[in-house]
Amino acid sequence: ILNVEQSPQSLHVQEGDSTNFTCSFPSSNFYALHWYRWETAKSPEALFVMTLNGDEKKKGRISATLNTKEGYSYLYIKGSQPEDSATYLCAFQAGTALIFGKGTTLSVSS
Amino acid sequence: NAGVTQTPKFQVLKTGQSMTLQCAQDMNHEYMSWYRQDPGMGLRLIHYSVGAGITDQGEVPNGYNVSRSTTEDFPLRLLSAAPSQTSVYFCASSPRPGGSDTQYFGPGTRLTVL
Numbered sequence: 001i002l003n004v005e006q007s008p009q010s011l012h013v014q015e016g017d018s019t020n021f022t023c024s025f026p027s028s029n030f031y032a033l034h035w036y037r038w039e040t041a042k043s044p045e046a047l048f049v050m051t052l053n054g055d056e057k058k059k060g061r062i063s064a065t066l067n068t069k070e071g072y073s074y075l076y077i078k079g080s081q082p083e084d085s086a087t088y089l090c091a092f093q094a095g096t097a098l099i100f101g102k103g104t105t106l107s108v109s110s
Numbered sequence: 111n112a113g114v115t116q117t118p119k120f121q122v123l124k125t126g127q128s129m130t131l132q133c134a135q136d137m138n139h140e141y142m143s144w145y146r147q148d149p150g151m152g153l154r155l156i157h158y159s160v161g162a163g164i165t166d167q168g169e170v171p172n173g174y175n176v177s178r179s180t181t182e183d184f185p186l187r188l189l190s191a192a193p194s195q196t197s198v199y200f201c202a203s204s205p206r207p208g209g210s211d212t213q214y215f216g217p218g219t220r221l222t223v224l
Contacts, residue, residue: 031210032210034212034213042217043200043215043216043217043218044153044200044215045215046212046213046214049210049211049212051210089152089153091153093210096141096158096160096166096207097143097155097158097168098143098155098213099155099169100145100152100153100154100155101152102150102151102152103152
């Protein structure tokens with residue numbers, strides 16, 4: 001069974017803080033790494049799909065990097081806002097199926 | 111486009127009852143999948159399909175059946191509900207199987223088995 005680990009499990013920051021989370025995945029049979037944002041009582045929404053070693057993607061204040069050789073990806077949020085409060089999921093794609101980590105839950109206080 | 115739709119939104123069953131969770135997408139996506147979400151467990155893959163007539167098991171398939179007779183629909187059947195199947199169920203689809211495409215999630219079905 002493929003294992004996708006995310007850390008930390010939860011995080012509480014103040015408005016304006018920058019933060020980052022880690023996703024660790026198997027370094028073999030890599031096809032793609034997905035990041036999703038999941039707000040309570042809603043469906044997960046896609047942030048990034050990353051396929052190439054060294055990939056770096058950005059959407060507003062959120063960015064992500066990918067290292068397929070060592071099997072990790074970082075998600076960064078610059079200047080956190082209360083509306084960034086959510087669970088951030090990464091998912092490893094090997095073949096057709098996505099294997100999700102358990103997520104990092106971010107809480108941003110104003 | 112409605113995207114991915116799921117019915118019902120909420121359901122309460124008694125142990126031993128059977129039911130079908132419905133999932134439909136209108137985006138002509140080949141790949142569809144079912145996940146369950148439990149506290150502290152993240153999203154776990156139950157079954158998936160790479161196209162009409164083709165299904166396969168995910169991480170936690172026991173107690174569930176699926177079929178894919180059309181591109182649009184991918185129902186999940188609980189054969190004999192158990193309290194351990196109390197969960198939130200999400201259906202998702204993406205354009206191509208095996209492609210690095212975003213998966214689009216439905217709104218979820220919250221199931222309670224008494």
